Structures are given as structure tokens and as C-alpha cells.
Amino acid sequence: MKYVTIKDIANALGISKSTVSRALSSDTRNVSERTIRRVVEMAQKMRYKKNEMAVNLRSRRAKTIGIVVPEAVTTFYLQFTTAVQRILQPQGYRIILAISDEDFLTERLNFESFDNYRVDGILISSCHHRANLEFYKEYVRRCTPMVFFDRTVADLECSSVRSDDYHSAFFLVEHLIYQGYRRILHLAGPDYIRNTSERLRAYRDVLKKHGIDYCPELVVSAGIDEVDGAEAMNRVLDAGIRCDAVFCFTELQALGAKKVLQERAIHIPSEMAIACMSGTKLATLVHPAITAVEQPVEQMAKEAVRLLLSKIENPTAPSETVVLPANMVIRSSTEK
Amino acid sequence: MKYVTIKDIANALGISKSTVSRALSSDTRNVSERTIRRVVEMAQKMRYKKNEMAVNLRSRRAKTIGIVVPEAVTTFYLQFTTAVQRILQPQGYRIILAISDEDFLTERLNFESFDNYRVDGILISSCHHRANLEFYKEYVRRCTPMVFFDRTVADLECSSVRSDDYHSAFFLVEHLIYQGYRRILHLAGPDYIRNTSERLRAYRDVLKKHGIDYCPELVVSAGIDEVDGAEAMNRVLDAGIRCDAVFCFTELQALGAKKVLQERAIHIPSEMAIACMSGTKLATLVHPAITAVEQPVEQMAKEAVRLLLSKIENPTAPSETVVLPANMVIRSSTEK
DNA sequence: ACAATTCCCGCAACCGTTCCCGGGATCCGC
DNA sequence: GCGGATCCCGGGAACGGTTGCGGGAATTGT
Numbered sequence: 001m002k003y004v005t006i007k008d009i010a011n012a013l014g015i016s017k018s019t020v021s022r023a024l025s026s027d028t029r030n031v032s033e034r035t036i037r038r039v040v041e042m043a044q045k046m047r048y049k050k051n052e053m054a055v056n057l058r059s060r061r062a063k064t065i066g067i068v069v070p071e072a073v074t075t076f077y078l079q080f081t082t083a084v085q086r087i088l089q090p091q092g093y094r095i096i097l098a099i100s101d102e103d104f105l106t107e108r109l110n111f112e113s114f115d116n117y118r119v120d121g122i123l124i125s126s127c128h129h130r131a132n133l134e135f136y137k138e139y140v141r142r143c144t145p146m147v148f149f150d151r152t153v154a155d156l157e158c159s160s161v162r163s164d165d166y167h168s169a170f171f172l173v174e175h176l177i178y179q180g181y182r183r184i185l186h187l188a189g190p191d192y193i194r195n196t197s198e199r200l201r202a203y204r205d206v207l208k209k210h211g212i213d214y215c216p217e218l219v220v221s222a223g224i225d226e227v228d229g230a231e232a233m234n235r236v237l238d239a240g241i242r243c244d245a246v247f248c249f250t251e252l253q254a255l256g257a258k259k260v261l262q263e264r265a266i267h268i269p270s271e272m273a274i275a276c277m278s279g280t281k282l283a284t285l286v287h288p289a290i291t292a293v294e295q296p297v298e299q300m301a302k303e304a305v306r307l308l309l310s311k312i313e314n315p316t317a318p319s320e321t322v323v324l325p326a327n328m329v330i331r332s333s334t335e336k
Numbered sequence: 337m338k339y340v341t342i343k344d345i346a347n348a349l350g351i352s353k354s355t356v357s358r359a360l361s362s363d364t365r366n367v368s369e370r371t372i373r374r375v376v377e378m379a380q381k382m383r384y385k386k387n388e389m390a391v392n393l394r395s396r397r398a399k400t401i402g403i404v405v406p407e408a409v410t411t412f413y414l415q416f417t418t419a420v421q422r423i424l425q426p427q428g429y430r431i432i433l434a435i436s437d438e439d440f441l442t443e444r445l446n447f448e449s450f451d452n453y454r455v456d457g458i459l460i461s462s463c464h465h466r467a468n469l470e471f472y473k474e475y476v477r478r479c480t481p482m483v484f485f486d487r488t489v490a491d492l493e494c495s496s497v498r499s500d501d502y503h504s505a506f507f508l509v510e511h512l513i514y515q516g517y518r519r520i521l522h523l524a525g526p527d528y529i530r531n532t533s534e535r536l537r538a539y540r541d542v543l544k545k546h547g548i549d550y551c552p553e554l555v556v557s558a559g560i561d562e563v564d565g566a567e568a569m570n571r572v573l574d575a576g577i578r579c580d581a582v583f584c585f586t587e588l589q590a591l592g593a594k595k596v597l598q599e600r601a602i603h604i605p606s607e608m609a610i611a612c613m614s615g616t617k618l619a620t621l622v623h624p625a626i627t628a629v630e631q632p633v634e635q636m637a638k639e640a641v642r643l644l645l646s647k648i649e650n651p652t653a654p655s656e657t658v659v660l661p662a663n664m665v666i667r668s669s670t671e672k
Numbered sequence: 673a674c675a676a677t678t679c680c681c682g683c684a685a686c687c688g689t690t691c692c693c694g695g696g697a698t699c700c701g702c
Numbered sequence: 703g704c705g706g707a708t709c710c711c712g713g714g715a716a717c718g719g720t721t722g723c724g725g726g727a728a729t730t731g732t
Contacts (some may be wrong), residue, residue: 003454015714021690032710047478052453053393054688057717062389072414073617082408082435089442093448097433099418113430117388118339142383162580226621255621262623281409285562285591286622317694341718352682357720368680390718609687 004048012021012042024050058116064094066114066307068107070127070151072099073225074252075280076297077125080149083301105126108135110114119310121145128325129153129194129293145311149304150295151193159307159319161300163326165195165277168293169196169202171328172275173247175291177210178336181245187222187257189249199249199277217241222253229256237264245334248276251283252291258333273334289331340384347379352569359385361506392454400430401608401644402450404443406463406487408435410588411460411616412633416485419637420459429456440464444471457481457644465489465530481647485640487529488629494519495643498638499662501531501613504629505538505663508611509583511627513546517581517609523558523568523593535585535613553577557620560643565592577610584612587619592625592667609670625667632660 006024010017015035023039024033041256042048056062065088069077084093096119098110109126114122124133125144133153139146140158148160176184186203189196207214218241222232229252236243238258248254254276257269266272268288276283279292303322310317342360346353351371358367359375378384392398401424405413421431432455434446443463450458462468469489475482475493484496495545512520522539522640525532536555543550554577565588571598572579584590591610599604601609604624612619615628639658646653 018687018691018713022711025690027570030710035710042552049448049452051393051688052449054717055387055399055690057387057389057393057687057693057719058689060717075409075413077412078408078414078435082437085435086437089445094432094453095429095434097417098431099414101418102420107424116385117430135618164712171701185526218677218699226617252621259621259623264712281562282618282621285595287590287595291597339718353719354683354721355681357718358681361720366680371680387718390687392719393689394718395722518711578687 002063003051004043004046005051006048006078008240009039009042009046009048013038014030015039022315058118060118062118062120062304063092064095066096066117066119066122068098068100068110068114068124069120070100070102070107070125072156074164074250074278075282076150076278076295079280079297080301081306083298084305087301087305094193101219102126102127103208104131109134111135115139115144118173121312123147123149123304123308125150126153127151127303128192130192131149142176143315145156145308147304147308147311149300151195151228153193158178159311159318159321161307161322161324163300165198167200167245168278168326168328170206172277172293173203173206174210175271175328175330175335176245176247176294177206177212179269179334181272181334181336182212183215183218183243184245184247185236185241185243185249186219186220187229189247190221190223193224195277196249200323202299203247208212218243222249222252224252225255226252226259230254233260243272243275245275250278251280251290251292254292255282255286258286258290269333269336274336275334279329283329283331288333291331291334293326293328295326299324339387340379340382341387342384343502345375345378346383348382349374351375359497362629377480383428396454399428400431400432400453400455400457400574401445402432402434402453402458403433404436404446404450404458404460406436406438406443406461408503410586410614411485411618412614412631415616415633416637416640419634420641423641424618424639430536438463440467444468447471447475451475451480455573457483457648459483459640459644460487461486462489462598463487464528475542481644481651483640483644483647485636487531490530493655495647497639497643497658498658499631499636501662502538504662504664505535505583505613506542508627508629509542510546511664511666512581512609512611512670513542513548514584514608516671517568517670517672518548519551519554519579520581520583521572521577521579522555523565523582523584523589524555526557526559529560532585539583541634550634554579558585560586560588560593562588562595565589566596567592569593569596576655579608581611584610586614587612587616587628590628591618591622592593593607594622594626605669605672612668619667621663624669627665627667629662631662631666635660 006017006020010020020039023036067081081097104127141261152160152162188200204214220232222228246257254274258274275291277293279294283290283292342353342356346356354374359372405420407576417433435444440463478580488496488498540550558566559562592611594610597606611627613629615630619626643656
């Protein structure tokens with residue numbers, strides 16, 4: 001458990017620790033080949049491991065990126081994290097992941113912890129787009145390198161990456177209409193997520209475009225997970241509200257709703273279509289597979305990393321907002 | 337971007353940095369109440385944030401736990417991580433997560449990186465139970481506090497936590513038999529995962545117990561994910577191999593197999609039952625819901641943390657192997 | 673009034689590494 | 703043989719905290 005230090009190596013070889021340090025970073029013009037060989041061999045023999053903490057303190061760079069995600073139930077954030085890791089690991093960065101568990105106080109704690117730890121930069125998907133606004137602003141003011149992704153925040157002078165929610169929602173709903181569905185139920189998201197209003201706006205705009213009246217009873221607020229989706233679906237059916245398609249805010253909602261439909265022996269898609277935003281592999285795994293809008297995870301990770309690295313290099317660089325197109329994948333749940 | 341240090345506070349107040357340090361840790365018997373108040377106020381005003389790296393270096397403790405997981409596709413490891421975080425965060429620990437992506441070289445890199453970083457302890461689920469054996473042994477020999485969980489490793493003098501694979505697999509297969517299924521297909525796991533042989537052994541033992549002949553063609557190796565499961569299922573059906581139930585190594589395999597069955601209009605569970613190990617919420621979300629063995633995640637996290645903390649306190653403490661019972665949840669996919 | 677104790681605070685070393693600076697040795701050219 | 707460049711190496715100050723030790727001032731006891 002006692003770790004060997006460069007001082008130990010220096011003593012063993014009877015040279016100074018500065019030389020050892022230089023030898024280990026193979027600074028060829030300041031230390032002879034022979035010495036390098038001797039040091040490297042001794043380091044190997046003594047099983048020396050560089051203490052990263054000391055390096056970080058000295059260099060004032062942690063070589064670490066923090067990622068704050070709202071939850072770890074959906075695989076989306078993990079795919080994102082994995083993608084970021086694949087890009088940044090070869091560049092010598094460590095990735096720290098913190099899960100806010102949909103609680104904005106935990107999120108704040110996680111964020112502060114990263115900052116105390118002097119990470120080089122932070123990627124964050126906010127779990128509440130208003131509650132922590134002032135908190136974020138403070139960090140933005142202090143030029144902490146940070147980039148929002150997926151669940152971004154309005155009114156903030158900060159780089160962000162998200163997919164084009166409005167248009168993809170628009171196309172998705174319009175697809176339902178083209179398939180002949182008319183009374184489209186919308187399981188909306190909670191109001192603390194910014195995307196909720198975007199998707200609702202798209203929904204209304206599509207109806208207007210196609211001359212369909214907007215019925216308030218066809219829009220129900222339904223949380224984000226499968227329990228929320230199932231409950232909402234049951235409420236609607238029990239209330240006798242007539243509809244022939246469901247447009248869900250999340251994939252989990254859709255799975256919950258789908259299960260309710262199947263248990264009630266309502267056939268998908270002939271009696272009721274189902275489609276959702278935020279689709280992942282899950283939507284393809286079930287039967288029937290669900291038509292969904294999928295976020296371009298890899299692409300988002302790539303852009304987020306690019307923006308973050310640019311902020312790290314120059315904290316006062318102008319912010320950038322990247323909006324990526326999302327893919328709509330049509331599957332059997334909406335093919336009449 | 338320039339962070340305030342205790343030295344800055346000391347200068348601003350015209351006192352020494354030792355006093356500031358003591359005041360900030362509210363060392364009441366070595367610094368006066370008045371000074372503490374002045375320091376705390378000034379710290380607040382100057383937006384001082386303690387540099388954790390410096391503290392760690394000095395105290396020689398990173399107050400950090402590293403978790404190495406094989407993949408982040410299944411939610412199991414994230415639930416585990418979330419659970420660990422919930423236990424350890426209140427105790428002032430940070431959690432670092434590294435994803436090996438089922439690659440043992442990446443795993444090695446991740447592990448070494450944690451060690452270089454002098455984390456207090458490491459929780460690891462191995463992605464290959466043989467490839468890195470010598471590597472692990474070296475760390476065990478050096479008394480690095482580490483605990484294996486879920487995918488554990490044999491022949492290693494190290495604490496570990498896993499669920500009782502053999503018995504739960506046994507019960508699961510036996511359940512199929514009690515339901516009247518006789519020709520049970522086993523989609524086995526890859527041989528680099530230790531559990532593969534355990535589950536296969538259980539499968540054979542159940543058959544023997546019930547006097548059913550073991551047919552080699554009913555055991556096919558099938559990777560771990562849904563693509564593997566679907567391919568294997570297709571191969572078996574195309575080869576005309578007769579069976580009336582499928583016992584899957586993983587949940588994803590089961591979902592892949594289930595999809596193939598449904599696409600071929602083979603009814604579940606009347607024509608073919610399906611059951612799997614490593615079940616999560618996913619198994620409940622699909623229709624019909626899949627009978628599965630679920631690992632006691634929270635319990636595993638609790639035990640893993642307990643074992644790890646004990647190793648951290650006393651690195652030479654004797655190792656312990658904890659085997660927890662897993663739950664079998666019977667669902668409609670196996671009810672004839 | 674004086675010794676003993678208590679109370680605060682500053683000095684300086686330390687954690688393990690990097691890196692600037694300076695100095696001795698060797699080499700080259702003239 | 704001498705000035706200057708080049709090559710290696712050691713000393714020591716950082717990075718930002720914590721902590722043992724010691725000392726001066728204030729308080730207490732007799």
C-alpha cells in the first residue's frame with residue numbers, strides 16, 4: 001500500500017529527483033539516454049506509479065471531464081457517456097459521471113463537487129431548466145468551461161448541443177396524420193423540462209397545418225417513465241376519451257402506454273398507433289416495434305466534446321448553440 | 337477562472353494561511369470565534385472553493401471510489417452505481433465510473449488509471465474472467481482495496497459479491513419443467529464470462545433431476561445482446577430443431593429471441609415459453625412480460641460497499657465472498 | 673505581584689510532482 | 703589556450719492545502 005515516489009527512485013540511483021522526473025517524461029535534451037534507461041528500469045523494478053493527484057495539483061489541470069446526467073434509467077445518457085469516453089480517453093482524459101437522480105439539489109451538489117475538484121470542463125444535461133438557472137449563471141459568469149447537452153437551458157450564455165426537437169416532433173406527428181390518424185393523444189412531459197413546450201408547440205402546429213381542431217382533452221401531462229405513461233393511458237381510456245394514436249414525450253412512456261393497450265387487447269397499429277420521441281434501441285426490441293425519433297448520440301457527443309475543448313482552451317471563447325437533426329424511424333406501430 | 341486560495345484570504349485579512357485553514361475547518365480550540373467569523377465571511381465574499389486535489393495530496397486520500405463496469409447497455413450496472421452513490425455520497429465520497437466496453441485492455445487501462453489516481457478503493461465487474469487474471473493478482477498482492485461484483489473471478493483471494501447463479505438458474509429451469517415444458521433451448525453466454533458455466537451446469541442438473549435427456553443441439557452459444565439472441569433463435573428455428581421453451585443467459589438475448597418468435601407468429605407462451613437470467617425492468621415492460629431472475633441490486637451495492645470500506649480501513653483484512661439470493665419473478669411468458 | 677495555564681496565532685515542513693535557474697563538464701572553432 | 707556553445711544534472715521554489723511546534727499575550731490561581 002505504500003507507493004513508491006520519484007524520490008525513492010532518486011535515492012536508489014543516487015541522483016536527484018528532478019532528473020528522475022525528466023527521465024520519466026523522456027526529456028531527451030535534458031537528460032542522457034543512459035540515465036533515462038537506468039531510471040525507467042528502476043521504476044519498473046520498484047513498480048513506480050505516477051501520482052496523478054500531485055501532477056494535477058502541480059499542473060493545475062485535472063485532465064478530467066465531469067458529466068452530469070439527470071438519470072441513468074434510460075440508456076441514452078450512458079451511450080452518450082460511452083461515446084465521450086471513446087473520444088476523450090485517447091487524449092488522456094478521465095471521465096467522471098455523476099447522476100442527479102432527477103433532483104436539482106443533488107445536481108447542484110454534483111456540479112459543485114466537480115468544480116471543487118477542478119475538473120477541466122463539465123458536460124451537463126440539466127434535470128430542471130429553471131430551478132438551477134441562477135446557479136448555472138454564476139458559473140457561466142466565472143467562465144467555467146461547461147456545455148449543456150440534450151436537456152438544455154434557455155436564457156443562458158453558454159454553449160449547448162441538442163437535437164432539433166421542434167422539427168422532429170413536427171414530422172413525427174405529421175407522419176401519423178399522413179397514415180390517416182386524426183385524433184392524436186399527446187402524452188406531454190413535465191413542465192420542468194424545456195423540451196415539453198417545444199414538442200407541444202410542434203403538435204399544435206401540425207394540427208393547425210392540417211386543419212384539425214385542437215382538443216385540450218387530448219393533451220395530458222404524464223411524467224417521463226413507464227409508470228407515468230401507463231397511468232395516463234389508463235386515465236384516458238377510462239374517461240372514454242376517443243383517440244386513434246398516441247404521441248409520447250418519452251420512450252418509456254410509450255412502453256407503458258403500449259403495455260396498457262395490449263393488456264386491453266387494443267390492437268396496434270390498426271386500432272391505435274403509437275409513436276414517441278427520445279427513442280433508443282428499446283423501441284426496436286418490443287413487438288410491435290415503435291416508430292420513434294432517435295437522437296444522434298454519437299454526433300451529439302462529438303459536438304459536445306468539440307465545444308467543451310474549445311472552451312477549455314479559451315474560456316472566453318464565444319458560445320455556440322448546435323442543433324442537430326434527429327432521425328425519425330418508422331416502424332410497425334404506426335403503419336396502418 | 338483564477339481560483340481564490342486560502343493565501344488570498346489570508347492576505348486580504350492580514351493573517352496567516354494556517355489560521356485561515358483552521359478557521360475554515362472550524363477548529364474552535366485553536367482559533368477565536370471572531371476570526372472564524374471574519375474568515376468565513378471573507379471566503380464567502382471572495383467565492384472561495386477548496387481545492388480538493390491539494391487536500392487529497394496532503395491527506396493521501398482521494399476520498400474517491402472507482403467503479404469499473406463491463407458495459408453500459410444494460411441498466412443493471414447503472415442502478416448499481418446509483419445505489420453505491422446514494423450510500424457513499426453522504427459519507428463524502430466521490431464516485432468515478434469507467435466503462436470497459438467489453439474490452440479487457442480498456443478495462444486494464446481504466447483500472448490502472450484509477451490506481452494512478454490513488455482512489456481509495458475499486459469496485460469492479462470483470463469483462464473477461466481470465467484475460468486479466470494475472471493483472472488482478474498483482475493488485476491483490478499489493479493489497480489494493482478492491483471488491484469484485486456480479487461478474488466475479490475464480491482463483492483470486494479477493495472479496496466479491498454476486499448473486500446465487502447456480503440456484504436461481506436451477507429454479508428458473510425447473511419452473512419451466514413444472515409448467516410442462518420439456519424441450520428447453522438454452523441460449524448460453526460466452527465462455528469468457530464465468531457465469532456461463534454455472535448456468536449451464538444448473539440447466540443440466542435440472543434435466544437430470546427430472547429424468548430428461550440432455551440434447552447437445554439444445555444448447556447454443558449466443559453472445560450477450562439482442563442481436564446475438566435473435567440470430568441464435570433464427571438459426572435454431574431454421575435448422576428445424578424442435579423446442580418448446582427458451583432459457584436465456586441475458587435479458588437482451590431474450591428480447592431478441594422473443595422478437596423473432598413474434599415475427600414468425602409463434603405464440604408465447606402457448607407454443608413457446610421464454611425466460612431469462614439478469615432480468616431488469618425491461619422484462620416487465622414488454623408484452624408478454626418475461627419471467628426472469630432479478631439480481632438484488634441494492635443489496636449487492638450495500639454489501640460491496642461494506643466489503644470495500646472494510647478493506648480500505650484495513651487492507652490486509654481477510655477477504656469475504658458474499659453470495660446473495662436472487663429473485664425469480666414469474667410472468668406471463670411462461671404461464672401455459 | 674508572580675508563576676502557571678490557557679488561548680490564538682505564525683512559522684515552516686510536508687504531500688509528490690514539475691520546471692526554472694544556474695553551474696560544472698565536455699566539445700568545438702579559431 | 704581561451705571564449706562560447708552544448709549537454710547533463712542538482713537545487714529549490716512552486717502548486718494549495720494541513721498540522722506540529724513554539725511563542726507572545728491574556729487569563730487564572732495563590
